[in-house]
Amino acid sequence: MFRIAVAGNPNSGKTCIFNNLTGSTQHVGNYPGVTVELSEGMSTFGKERVQIIDLPGTYSLTAYSQEEIVARDFVIRNKPEVIINVVDASNLERNLYLTIQLLELNVPIVVALNMIDVAEKRGHTIDAAKLGKLFGIKVVPTIGNKGRGMDALKQACLDTIREKILPKPLAYSHELQGALQPLSDVLIKNPGFLGDCQPGWLALKLLEDDEEVVNRLNAYPENDKIKKVLAESHKHIEFHSGEEAVTAVVEARYAIAAGAVLASVSKTEQAKRLLTDKIDAIVCNRFLGPLVLLGVVYLLFLFVFKLADEVEWIPLFNGQWVSPVGLFEKFFESLSFLAQTHIHNKMLLSLVDDGLIGGVGGVLGFVPLIFFMFFFISILEDTGYIARVAFILDRLLRAFGLQGKSILAMIVSGGLGGGGCAVPGVMATRTLREEKDRLVTILVAPLMNCGAKMPVYAMLIAAFFAHTRGAMMFLLWLLSWVFALCAAFCLRKWVVKGEQTPFVMELPVYHVPTWQGVLLHTWTRTWLYIKKAGTIILAISVVLWALMYFPKIDAKPFETKRANNAAEFRADIAVTAFSPIFADDKQREDTAKFLSDYREASEMEEPEASEAVMKRLRQADPLRYEFATQLMQAGNKSKQVSPAAKTYQGFLEKKAFIDAEEKRQRLLNSFAGKAGEALTPISKLAGFGWKENIALIGGFAAKEVVVGTMGTAYAMGEVDPEESESLSERLSEDPDWNPLRAFVLMVFVMIYAPCFVTVIAIKRETGSWKWAFFSTAYSTFFGFIIAVVIYQVGGLFFS
Numbered sequence: 001m002f003r004i005a006v007a008g009n010p011n012s013g014k015t016c017i018f019n020n021l022t023g024s025t026q027h028v029g030n031y032p033g034v035t036v037e038l039s040e041g042m043s044t045f046g047k048e049r050v051q052i053i054d055l056p057g058t059y060s061l062t063a064y065s066q067e068e069i070v071a072r073d074f075v076i077r078n079k080p081e082v083i084i085n086v087v088d089a090s091n092l093e094r095n096l097y098l099t100i101q102l103l104e105l106n107v108p109i110v111v112a113l114n115m116i117d118v119a120e121k122r123g124h125t126i127d128a129a130k131l132g133k134l135f136g137i138k139v140v141p142t143i144g145n146k147g148r149g150m151d152a153l154k155q156a157c158l159d160t161i162r163e164k165i166l167p168k169p170l171a172y173s174h175e176l177q178g179a180l181q182p183l184s185d186v187l188i189k190n191p192g193f194l195g196d197c198q199p200g201w202l203a204l205k206l207l208e209d210d211e212e213v214v215n216r217l218n219a220y221p222e223n224d225k226i227k228k229v230l231a232e233s234h235k236h237i238e239f240h241s242g243e244e245a246v247t248a249v250v251e252a253r254y255a256i257a258a259g260a261v262l263a264s265v266s267k268t269e270q271a272k273r274l275l276t277d278k279i280d281a282i283v284c285n286r287f288l289g290p291l292v293l294l295g296v297v298y299l300l301f302l303f304v305f306k307l308a309d310e311v312e313w314i315p316l317f318n319g320q321w322v323s324p325v326g327l328f329e330k331f332f333e334s335l336s337f338l339a340q341t342h343i344h345n346k347m348l349l350s351l352v353d354d355g356l357i358g359g360v361g362g363v364l365g366f367v368p369l370i371f372f373m374f375f376f377i378s379i380l381e382d383t384g385y386i387a388r389v390a391f392i393l394d395r396l397l398r399a400f401g402l403q404g405k406s407i408l409a410m411i412v413s414g415g416l417g418g419g420g421c422a423v424p425g426v427m428a429t430r431t432l433r434e435e436k437d438r439l440v441t442i443l444v445a446p447l448m449n450c451g452a453k454m455p456v457y458a459m460l461i462a463a464f465f466a467h468t469r470g471a472m473m474f475l476l477w478l479l480s481w482v483f484a485l486c487a488a489f490c491l492r493k494w495v496v497k498g499e500q501t502p503f504v505m506e507l508p509v510y511h512v513p514t515w516q517g518v519l520l521h522t523w524t525r526t527w528l529y530i531k532k533a534g535t536i537i538l539a540i541s542v543v544l545w546a547l548m549y550f551p552k553i554d555a556k557p558f559e560t561k562r563a564n565n566a567a568e569f570r571a572d573i574a575v576t577a578f579s580p581i582f583a584d585d586k587q588r589e590d591t592a593k594f595l596s597d598y599r600e601a602s603e604m605e606e607p608e609a610s611e612a613v614m615k616r617l618r619q620a621d622p623l624r625y626e627f628a629t630q631l632m633q634a635g636n637k638s639k640q641v642s643p644a645a646k647t648y649q650g651f652l653e654k655k656a657f658i659d660a661e662e663k664r665q666r667l668l669n670s671f672a673g674k675a676g677e678a679l680t681p682i683s684k685l686a687g688f689g690w691k692e693n694i695a696l697i698g699g700f701a702a703k704e705v706v707v708g709t710m711g712t713a714y715a716m717g718e719v720d721p722e723e724s725e726s727l728s729e730r731l732s733e734d735p736d737w738n739p740l741r742a743f744v745l746m747v748f749v750m751i752y753a754p755c756f757v758t759v760i761a762i763k764r765e766t767g768s769w770k771w772a773f774f775s776t777a778y779s780t781f782f783g784f785i786i787a788v789v790i791y792q793v794g795g796l797f798f799s
Contacts, residue, residue: 002050003078004157007071007102008086009095010057011387011508013114015039016144017086018054021154038074045154053080061101062210069212075105076196081161082108084153089119089126089141090509092265096257099135103167104201109137110156112149116141118509123267131264136168145511172252175240179207179233186229193220206230207237207245276509280388284507289392296385297416297477300376302470308369309462310469319606324368325458329726332361337596341589347549354712355545356538362711362727363533363704366455371526373454377416378521382513386411391507400485401492402444403437410441410484413448422446422758426765436498440491442762443775446754447484449477451529452703456749459707460742463728476746483751487782533704536757540701541708547672548694548712558662565658569651576644578627591624598628667713672697686748686787687741696748700776702755740794744787751783 006021008014022041039054055074056067075083085102087095102109113128132139138156142149159165172180183203187194193216194202205213207230217223217230237245283292307313309325316322322330336357343349380386390407397406406429407415413425425445432438449457457476465472573582581591598617604610618625630642631649667673675697676690683693695709711727731737753776754762763772 002045002048002081002157002161003053004050004082004084005053005055005075005078005080006084006086007055007075007098008057008112008114009059009088009098012057012086012088012095013142013144014057014086015054017084017112017114017142017150017153018052020144020147020150022052038070043154045158048158050157058098060098061105062205062208072105075102075107079107079196082110082157084110084112084157086112086114086142086144089113089116090122090124092119092124092126093254093257093261096260097253100170100253100256103135103137103170104198104204106166106198106201108160108165109135109167110153110160111135111137111139112144112153113139113141114144115509116149117143117146125266127264127266131260134168134260134263137165145514170256173241173248173255175237176207176248176252178240179236179245180204183207183226183229183233186226190220190222190226193217193223193226203233204249207233208249209246276384276507279510280507283385283388284391289388293389293392296380298470298474300373300380300416301473301477304369304372304376305469305473308372309458319604319609321605324371325365328365328367332357332365335361341593346555350549351542351545355541355549358711359541359545359705359708360533360538362459362708363455363537364530365726366458366707367526367530369458370451370454370529371522373451374522374525375518378518378525379513380416381521382511382517384508384510386416387507389416397485397488400489402441402485402488403432403434405432406437406441406488409445410448413445414450414453415448415481415484421450421452422448422754423761425450426758426761429765434498436496439766439771440488440496442765443491443496443771443778444484444488446758446775446779447480447487447751449480449750450703451525452755453749455704455707457746459710459726459728460731460746462726463732463737464739464742476750479747480750483782483786487779532702536702537704537708540698540705541712544672544694544698544705544709545712547675548667548670550670553662553666553669555662558658561658562655565651565654569647572647573644576647578623578644581624581627591627594621594624595628595631598625598632602632685791686784687744687791688748688787689736692745696752699749700753700756702757703749706749738798740791740798744791744794747790748783748787751786752780754779 006014006018008017018039018041021043023043038056041052041054043050043052053074055071058068058071061068061072074080083102085099087099099109099111111132113126113131116126119126126141128139128141138160140149140153140156142153171177180200180203183206184199187199187202202213206217206226217226220226234245237243237248241248243251282288307324309323312321312323312326314322314324314327316327316330336353339349339353339357343352389411390404393407394404398404409425409429409432411425413422422445425448426442429438429441429445432441457473461469461472570582573579580587582588594617597613601610601613601617604613617628627644627648630645633642633645668677672694673690676693679693680688680690683689688696691710691713694713695706698705698709707727714727714730731742753759759772759776762775763769766772
């Protein structure tokens with residue numbers, strides 16, 4: 001089995017080529033840093049089974065960043081049979097710099113001349129055969145996003161492997177070649193230092209002061225002769241060119257690239273100006289660019305909430321129309337009703353209804369919102385607009401102590417508007433070269449509005465800001481950036497001091513997204529959200545339910561009250577004409593089911609469908625139909641309430657009161673209730689009650705748990721369990737809640753501790769638990785102070 005590595009600049013279409021060759025579902029992004037770890041896939045080239053490795057996108061093989069080290073170490077140590085070097089044909093000279101560094105390794109290479117169509121639109125005609133002849137390798141034109149040229153690329157790889165084609169030696173300037181030769185000769189005499197590397201390549205690395213190679217030389221016991229020749233080589237270059245060796249090496253590579261372009265590329269007299277340039281004149285404009293960005297983000301939130309929750313565009317079988325979020329709510333309401341109907345063991349019912357349906361269901365209920373958020377962000381990514389966001393915000397971020405490439409990590413974490421994740425955001429900081437820049441970015445990236453926070457926002461916005469959903473989400477997006485920039489400024493000033501490195505980035509051309517790519521990316525991210533809800537959040541929900549259920553209280557007093565209530569109801573209903581439908585437990589259950597069907601039929605929006613169902617119910621059971629009609633009329637003050645309906649209503653209200661009181665006492669007496677109560681003297685400064693405290697503690701594990709835990713806590717203390725209300729409805733009707741309290745909770749959830757998985761990622765990326773714990777501590781303290789200030793000041797105006 002052959003092993004092939006895919007290497008190239010960010011934005012060259014490298015990962016797109018990888019996906020075409022392997023059928024991989026890895027996402028293709030148009031901004032640097034999307035591939036920060038090695039990805040693998042399998043493919044078939046002719047009759048050969050091939051393993052393909054996607055190397056991190058990098059501009060060079062000099063050890064400035066982790067991605068560059070990973071890419072070159074893989075090539076040197078793993079020795080793939082061939083390297084596919086993906087080159088952006090529309091930026092050929094810039095991309096050939098990496099190609100030349102790969103050629104210096106003297107390994108088999110095939111160049112994929114990608115985006116050849118874009119180059120042609122710019123008026124550039126590239127002679128691929130001539131370019132290949134110059135370097136002694138095969139060059140294949142490709143269009144990665146359309147899958148063109150893949151068969152020719154596969155065949156070129158097979159030919160290169162079978163014919164053992166190696167590139168021609170590169171011709172450097174006279175002064176550089178004069179310094180390289182004696183240095184290469186002395187390296188050959190020191191095989192212990194040379195190792196698996198080519199002497200010419202290692203000599204170049206020493207001349208350009210590559211940090212890793214220089215450190216390796218310093219650790220080599222017999223380094224005196226090498227250092228002596230190296231010093232002479234430096235002097236030779238400086239004497240003949242007047243430049244330092246590192247500059248001479250870089251200029252020599254660019255000279256080779258420029259010569260190759262001159263020999264193989266012809267341009268029309270007047271190259272076509274791409275639509276990209278016209279669009280960028282607006283979206284990258286110093287003044288218009290930020291306004292366009294704000295408009296894009298606002299419209300994103302507006303469309304997400306419209307399609308996911310506000311517009312009822314999905315038909316049901318009963319004639320009703322619902323929104324996607326409404327459809328999920330009805331599904332979980334049905335599950336809750338089934339659980340209450342068929343599960344008679346109280347503890348099992350509480351676990352299933354309150355813990356699983358209330359916890360996990362509360363999180364999964366926001367799947368439509370998450371889906372549409374990912375959908376629109378995927379479109380923006382695939383068009384190439386996100387790279388422009390990085391360009392627009394670069395100057396702003398630098399003013400607050402962040403490096404230009406920090407934008408990429410922030411966007412991946414949810415900085416474009418939501419739907420991101422802090423874990424890949426933290427990992428994306430590997431593209432930053434300076435360690436202090438990287439550390440500050442790692443510490444502030446979790447402050448972005450990741451997808452895990454979206455259910456909390458959606459639930460509270462639906463309860464208290466239903467008429468301004470898009471505007472409120474837009475405000476939360478702005479606040480996340482304000483808090484992140486303030487935190488970065490403070491960290492740079494007092495915690496992580498040091499100079500910032502410059503930001504260099506290429507803007508890719510705009511692309512028309514493919515529906516297949518957008519939907520694939522959207523589903524992949526949404527499935528990860530669902531999978532998380534079905535695994536991590538499920539486990540946490542069960543644990544938190546147990547903490548909210550145990551230790552148990554004495555239920556006998558409440559059982560006695562329920563028995564007395566039932567006995568009084570049987571006595572009162574016995575004197576009415578409806579006593580047969582409540583004669584025993586079976587009759588009462590059938591009646592409850594009939595009443596539920598009647599209520600659903602009466603709520604149908606289609607009059608004809610409602611009338612048909614009502615007719616069927618009336619014919620099936622006239623007595624229960626008559627009772628249901630009287631019960632419905634009991635809610636109309638203009639009509640006289642029948643004694644039977646009044647008796648039944650009183651029975652239900654008293655039963656609900658007894659059940660709710662038992663749940664409240666159980667919750668207060670539980671481990672979680674006591675912990676929440678213990679924190680209340682402090683948390684009340686920010687307006688958080690003991691139920692919110694329990695949810696926020698669970699949020700340390702995963703932010704989605706906040707909604708699930710609040711759903712469980714409020715369901716276990718629900719005033720009227722017979723009414724299937726969403727958590728948003730419960731909070732909006734709760735006299736202890738108001739818009740200010742809801743806003744403060746959203747802000748605190750935005751800022752406080754990263755989730756547990758993110759903390760692990762921070763530890764892994766920084767190599768220290770110190771920074772992982774610091775991230776948790778500083779963000780929680782910072783978030784609590786902000787929450788207290790907003791709540792206390794807001795209380796003066798909205799009391």
